[in-house]
Amino acid sequence: MKKLQIVALEGFRDSIVKGLQALGTVHLTDYSEAINDPHLKDLLQPHPISPNIRRIAAQNIALNRLLEVFERHDPEPREGFIKAVFAPMPPKKLETEELSGPRLLEVVDGIIRKVDGEVAQPLQDLESIEEEIAEQGKMRGLLDLVTSLDIDLKDVGEGGFTSVLLGVAPKQELDNLRERLEDITDTTFYLGASETSEDRIVAVVVCLKEHVAAVLANLRRLNWERIEIQGLQGTPRQAIDSIDNRLEDLDQEKRAKEGMLVDIARRRKDELRKHRELLMVERQREENHTKFARMEHVVIIEGWVPSNSVAQAVQEVTSITGGACVVDLTEPDANDDVPVQLKNPRFFKSFELLTRLYGLPTYNGVDPTLFLAPGFLLFFSIMLTDAMYGLIALVLGMLLIRGGGKYNEMIKDGGIILSSAGVATIIIGALSGGWFGGFGLKLKILKNLMIFDPMVQVTAFLLIALAIGLAHVNVGVVINVVHKLKAGQKWKAVSENLWFLFAQPGLIFTVLGHKSLGLLFIVIALLLLLGGHKAMSMFQITGFMGDILSYARLMALGLCTTGIAMTVNVLASMLYMVGWLGIVLAVVIFLFGHVFNFLINAMGSFVHGLRLHYVEFFTKFYESGGTEFAPLEMKFDIIKIK
Amino acid sequence: MELSSGVVWAIMGAAISMGLAAIASGIGVGLAGVAGAGVISEDPKKFGPVLVLQALPQTQGIYGFLGAVLILIGVGVLGGAVKEIPVAMGYAALGGGIVIGLSSFTAVAQGAIAASGMGAVAKRPETFGQSVVLAVMAETFAIFGLLIAILIFVGTKIMGG
Numbered sequence: 029m030k031k032l033q034i035v036a037l038e039g040f041r042d043s044i045v046k047g048l049q050a051l052g053t054v055h056l057t058d059y060s061e062a063i064n065d066p067h068l069k070d071l072l073q074p075h076p077i078s079p080n081i082r083r084i085a086a087q088n089i090a091l092n093r094l095l096e097v098f099e100r101h102d103p104e105p106r107e108g109f110i111k112a113v114f115a116p117m118p119p120k121k122l123e124t125e126e127l128s129g130p131r132l133l134e135v136v137d138g139i140i141r142k143v144d145g146e147v148a149q150p151l152q153d154l155e156s157i158e159e160e161i162a163e164q165g166k167m168r169g170l171l172d173l174v175t176s177l178d179i180d181l182k183d184v185g186e187g188g189f190t191s192v193l194l195g196v197a198p199k200q201e202l203d204n205l206r207e208r209l210e211d212i213t214d215t216t217f218y219l220g221a222s223e224t225s226e227d228r229i230v231a232v233v234v235c236l237k238e239h240v241a242a243v244l245a246n247l248r249r250l251n252w253e254r255i256e257i258q259g260l261q262g263t264p265r266q267a268i269d270s271i272d273n274r275l276e277d278l279d280q281e282k283r284a285k286e287g288m289l290v291d292i293a294r295r296r297k298d299e300l301r302k303h304r305e306l307l308m309v310e311r312q313r314e315e316n317h318t319k320f321a322r323m324e325h326v327v328i329i330e331g332w333v334p335s336n337s338v339a340q341a342v343q344e345v346t347s348i349t350g351g352a353c354v355v356d357l358t359e360p361d362a363n364d365d366v367p368v369q370l371k372n373p374r375f376f377k378s379f380e381l382l383t384r385l386y387g388l389p390t391y392n393g394v395d396p397t398l399f400l401a402p403g404f405l406l407f408f409s410i411m412l413t414d415a416m417y418g419l420i421a422l423v424l425g426m427l428l429i430r431g432g433g434k435y436n437e438m439i440k441d442g443g444i445i446l447s448s449a450g451v452a453t454i455i456i457g458a459l460s461g462g463w464f465g466g467f468g469l470k471l472k473i474l475k476n477l478m479i480f481d482p483m484v485q486v487t488a489f490l491l492i493a494l495a496i497g498l499a500h501v502n503v504g505v506v507i508n509v510v511h512k513l514k515a516g517q518k519w520k521a522v523s524e525n526l527w528f529l530f531a532q533p534g535l536i537f538t539v540l541g542h543k544s545l546g547l548l549f550i551v552i553a554l555l556l557l558l559g560g561h562k563a564m565s566m567f568q569i570t571g572f573m574g575d576i577l578s579y580a581r582l583m584a585l586g587l588c589t590t591g592i593a594m595t596v597n598v599l600a601s602m603l604y605m606v607g608w609l610g611i612v613l614a615v616v617i618f619l620f621g622h623v624f625n626f627l628i629n630a631m632g633s634f635v636h637g638l639r640l641h642y643v644e645f646f647t648k649f650y651e652s653g654g655t656e657f658a659p660l661e662m663k664f665d666i667i668k669i670k
Numbered sequence: 671m672e673l674s675s676g677v678v679w680a681i682m683g684a685a686i687s688m689g690l691a692a693i694a695s696g697i698g699v700g701l702a703g704v705a706g707a708g709v710i711s712e713d714p715k716k717f718g719p720v721l722v723l724q725a726l727p728q729t730q731g732i733y734g735f736l737g738a739v740l741i742l743i744g745v746g747v748l749g750g751a752v753k754e755i756p757v758a759m760g761y762a763a764l765g766g767g768i769v770i771g772l773s774s775f776t777a778v779a780q781g782a783i784a785a786s787g788m789g790a791v792a793k794r795p796e797t798f799g800q801s802v803v804l805a806v807m808a809e810t811f812a813i814f815g816l817l818i819a820i821l822i823f824v825g826t827k828i829m830g831g
Contacts, residue, residue, distance in 0.1 A: 109718075385799035486824045490817075578810065584817045588736055595739045598748055631722070632729060635806045642803055 029366050029391065029657075030338050033059075034329040034345055036353035041320075041327045042129065044353075045313050045660070047344045052661030053337035055367045058319045059330040072321045072328070078314040083133055084307055090140045091304045097147060098293035098300075101286055113439060114431035121668045122302045132310055136303050143296050147289065154285045161278050168271045170255050174230050174264045176222040181260040181267055191240045193233045197252040202229055208246050213239045230255075305667050312660065332360075332367050332657070366391035368654035375448075376401050378441035386642050387652030394511050396641075396650050403500060403645065404445075404637050409452035410493070411585040411633035413482060414462035414593060417626045418453025421446050449634075460586075464622050465593030482583075482590050489583045497579025497644070498532075501572065504648030505529055511649060523560030525648055527553040528572055575644040581636055589629040596621030677752055679760025680745045680828070683767030684738035687819075690771030691734020698727025698781025705785035709792045719791050719798045723784040726805045730774035733816045737770035740820070744828035755828075762826040766819035773815025780808035 032054060036044060048054045063072045107116060127135060173196055184192045197205060202221060209217045218234040231252075235243050244254065260267045321328045333341050342355050360366045368388050370380045372395065379401040389395050412418065425447025433440030461469055461478035468474045482489050505525040512521035534549030557565045596618060603614040646652075706720040741763045742748040745755055787801030823829035 484830045486820060486830060490821070577814075580817050581810070581813045584813045584820065587820060588733065588816070591736045591740060592732070594743070595736075595748075598743065628725075628729070628732060631725070635726075635802055638799075639803055639806050643807070 029332045029360055029369075030335055031358045031360055031364065032331050032333045032338070032341060033356040033358070034353060035326055035356075036329075036345070036349050038322060038325055038327050040349045040353070041317075041329075042313075043348050044329065044345055045316060046128065047348050048331075048341065049309070049313055049660045049662050051337070051341060051344055052659050052663075054331040054333050054341055055657050055659050056316050056319055056329065056331040059321050059328055060319060062321055062328075068321075071323055073323070075317050075320040075322045075327065078317045080130075080133065080314050081311070084311045084314065087133065087136045087140065088304065088307055088311075090144075091136070091300050091307070094140070094143055094147065095297065095300055095304070097151065097289070098297050101289040102293035102297070112432060114427050116432050116435060119435055120666065122298050122666055123670050124302045124306070124667050126669050127303075127306055128310055128313075132303075132306055136307060139299060139303060143292070143300065146292050146296070150285045150288045150292070154282065154289070157278055157282045157285065161275065161282070164271050164275055164278070167257070167260075168268060168275070170257060171260075171264045171268050171271070173224055173255060174257075175268065176224060177220070177230060177232060178263060179220075179232060181257055181262060181264065184257055184260075186237060186240075189237060190234055191237050193235075193240070193243070194230070194255040194257060195233070195247065195252045196224065196228050196230050196255065197247070197250060199223065199227050199229050201250045201252075202231075204250055205231065205247065205252070208250065209233065209235070209243065212242050212246060217243075302667050305664055309662055309664070316660065331660075334369060334657075360391065364391075365655055367657035368393075369657040370395055370397065372397050375444070378444040379404070381438065381441045381445065382638060382641075385638070386646065386650075388654035388656055390651050390654045392515065393651045393654065394507060394649060396646060399503065399507065399645075400641055403641060405449055405452040406496070407582060407637040407640055408449045408633045409456035410496075410582045411589065411636060412449075412453045412629055413457055413460050413586045413589050414464065414626075415454045415457030416462070416464045416468065416622070417589070417630065418450045418455075418457050420450070420626055421453060421630060422450030425450055460590075462590060462593065464618075465590060465597045467593075467597050467618075482586055483594070486583075486587070489586065490580060493579050493581075493583040493586075494576060496582060497576045497640075500579065500640070500645055501575055501648060502529070502532075504645045508649035522556060527556035527560065527568070530556065575647075578644055579640060581640070585629070585632055585636060588632075589625065592625045592629070593622065596625060673752065674754050674757075674760075676755035676757045676760035677745050677747070679757065680741050680755065680763035681747065683760075683764035684741040684747075685767070686764070687737035687741065687767035687770040688734045691731045691737075691774035691777075694771075694774040694777040695728050695731030695734070698730070698777035698779075698784075699724060701778070701781035702727060702784040702788065705788045709788045712792060716788075716791060716795070719795070720788050722798075723787050723791070723801060723805060726784050726802070726809070727777040727781040729809055730777035730780070730812045733812055734770055734774050737767060737816065737819050740823055740829055741767060744823060759826055759828060762822055763828050766822040766828070769815050769822070770819045773812045776808045776810075776812045780805050783808055 034044065048056075060074050062068050063074055174194055177194075179192075184194055206219055209219060213235050216236055217239075219231060221229045221231040224230045233243065233247070247254075257267075262270075319330075338357060342357070345353055345355055368391050370377075370383065370388070372380060376397050379397050382400055382404065383389070383395070383397045409418065412421075425443045425445070428439055428443030428446060430443075431439075433443045457463070458474070458477045460480045460482050461475070462482075463469060463471075463474055469478070480488075505528050508525055509521045509529075512518070512524070530549050530553035534546050534553055536546070537543075537549060538546030540546075557568060561568050599621070600614040600618040603610045603617060702724040706724050709716050709720050739748065745760075745763065746753040783805040784801075787797075787805055790797045790801050820829065
């Protein structure tokens with residue numbers, strides 16, 4: 029990486045940023061802090077926020093609002109998870125003209141105005157139609173309560189001298205109602221009632237207008253609920269029929285309006301989405317303004333460029349400004365937070381996914397991906413120990429690569445990891461006789477492949493697991509020593525973990541009887557240990573022991589897969605003996621059991637394989653905490669520039 | 671069929687292995703599930719990562735199951751004729767069952783870590799991998815428990831004998 033500093037006339041700012049974005053190789057950094065530098069303080073000013081940011085945000089909101097309206101009326105078909113991962117539709121690419129700057133903002137404003145104009149009327153109509161549907165529905169609900177009354181609804185309400193009231197009340201209150209009405213109105217009333225359900229009645233009360241207030245107040249105490257119906261004619265049944273007719277009409281009108289919106293959506297959706305994406309790219313560019321510093325007529329832009337892209341970036345800036353600029357390139361110094369770009373050969377590149385999960389290495393740190401990939405495959409396969417499960421993993425991985433992997437790098441990486449883990453598991457599984465547990469061993473050819481029986485040679489399996497652990501930890505220690513020496517940190521190289529490399533031959537020589545040679549190594553190891561870790565030395569020893577013992581999980585989880593596969597086979601074979609129903613059940617148990625065992629143990633092998641790297645291996649040499657190299661780039665998801 | 675008391679002790683071992691592991695895993699999965707329901711009530715799309723985190727404390731239950739099955743196969747209760755085994759061997763099987771059963775209580779802690787991990791994933795989905803690794807740490811001791819049990823079974827010829 030090289031640090032790139034560009035000093036150019038303010039007028040070139042936008043074209044420079046656009047040029048860099050098109051190149052996609054410059055990671056812009058925040059230079060506004062330089063204003064606090066006492067030497068530069070009088071020269072530099074902070075760069076103002078781009079005035080366009082606000083306008084872009086408002087346009088973005090407007091576009092999203094319109095797209096939401098379209099989504100509501102004409103939803104995009106969605107793919108289910110399985111389909112999206114294994115057999116997705118190819119993403120649709122929309123062709124568009126290159127458009128940016130003030131011109132883009134103007135065009136977007138125009139589009140928003142146009143589409144807003146198109147949808148405003150249908151949306152408003154739709155709203156009032158829906159309101160009326162709700163009102164009519166409510167009225168219909170009320171009428172349903174009074175269908176048993178044979179009255180003309182036009183009489184309900186206030187007349188010249190009398191009022192006609194409608195309402196429902198509990199059936200047992202009917203007599204009380206009558207009594208109360210007699211009292212209040214001095215017997216000048218009419219009460220007609222009919223049952224609506226088992227315990228409720230609907231009642232018409234006619235009384236003089238002057239009594240209405242008192243009547244309503246009293247009836248309410250008897251749990252009378254007034255039904256307010258106005259502006260209707262005919263019997264309740266006739267009124268319901270006319271409401272039903274109206275509702276039908278409204279429904280048709282509603283569908284027509286929705287059809288209009290769907291039409292508009294189909295016509296305009298792509299246009300809106302296309303411009304939304306152009307706007308995003310524009311915003312990315314404009315947002316960077318606050319990272320710059322400026323003098324009266326000059327802007328200063330700072331960023332990082334990978335060494336192999338330097339010439340191109342410099343040439344781009346020079347040609348944009350016609351040479352009227354200063355481009356300064358410097359090596360990173362110790363205080364710089366230099367962004368990190370992982371570079372691995374194609375197959376290993378997929379495993380960067382697993383490195384990223386832990387955290388990116390620091391700049392100048394070791395990229396552990398090359399070491400992680402083989403270790404992970406070995407551990408995964410030892411813990412899954414079944415060739416058939418390996419085959420399932422391989423097939424799933426291939427499906428991922430050929431399905432979602434075509435359009436999504438992460439799915440592709442996942443597919444490559446899974447299928448290569450599958451291949452490794454097929455090999456280890458064949459060697460250890462795992463073919464759906466011992467099921468496949470009935471075939472002689474498969475039995476001949478088997479060189480190791482984990483269920484029988486249990487102690488040997490444990491020793492192999494620990495030996496692998498010891499080797500793995502040693503690799504970690506060696507990487508650390510080599511890397512620290514390369515980086516010129518000699519004391520760290522010697523003092524951190526080197527003691528462990530001396531302690532092992534020391535112990536071996538002692539055990540083999542070369543006591544003095546053994547002692548020499550042990551003394552060196554102890555000196556390194558005490559020199560490097562002082563009072564904490566003891567914990568170094570226990571820590572390393574714990575780390576190596578932790579690899580015993582390779583054996584325990586390997587046996588777990590084999591053991592459960594064996595259990596499934598035992599259960600299935602017991603059922604197989606008891607008639608045709610037993611055979612059916614045996615097949616079901618066999619399939620279901622092995623799928624379950626595969627899922628649960630593939631997941632276990634995955635996380636424990638990672639854990640052995642993250643916790644036992646990485647701690648020996650790896651420093652994470654790097655910043656990802658994120659260049660300013662033109663990244664389009666759905667559009668293709670013509 | 672007459673059972674020797676050695677076999678009965680071994681069966682007790684299988685019962686303890688599976689029984690305790692079931693309780694512990696159940697509590698762990700429960701703790702995680704309660705948190706998971708909270709997360710998906712806010713964002714149903716997080717069901718996938720939440721489910722994986724909730725599944726982690728189930729592993730101890732599987733170790734318990736495996737331990738029990740290994741004992742049952744070892745003494746011939748499953749998949750063969752019941753063997754005559756000495757009482758001392760039965761005690762050894764019981765010991766193996768106890769170590770698996772007790773060490774499976776790491777599932778409770780794992781459930782709590784998984785629950786917090788779900789909280790982390792709810793706020794920042796990119797922490798999913800890290801959350802899984804944190805939760806898996808608690809499982810180490812259950813694996814050691816299983817390992818010791820297997821060594822007991824092998825050493826006393828319950829397995830492979």
